[in-house]
Amino acid sequence: MAEDMIRYSDKELSEFKKLILEKIDKAEKDLQVLRENFANDKNNGTDDTAPTFKAFEEGSDTMSKEANSQLAIRQEKFIRDLKNAILRIENKTYGVCRETGKLISKERLMLVPHTTMSIDAKNKQ
16 A cells, blocks of 8 residues: 555444444434324324314424424435445545545544544634
8 A cells, every 4th residue: 555645444444334334224214204204294183172272283283394304304415425425435535534635533433424524624614
């Protein structure tokens, strides 16, 4: 391996890959739950309650639908970012800061496995 190329070892990359694949799996399950909630929140069994309460609840349904939709969009982006991290692992550029070219700390990658920037680069933004 060339001396000028800084990167994590194949063993380290495979550890990160395992972590990321677990996160993708969990994120996809969470997204499925969000989609199911979004799909079947039509009838909450409030047909026999007072009309004013029903109107209030429909308003909160709309709000929770919007919140659900926002969560689903964020979750989809998170999954996409994680899958991009897998691609960086496969082409062995994972963990290299796109701003400084230095290695991103293992601690940061464990907390934010899809990051492409070191803390220093992120703070300079």
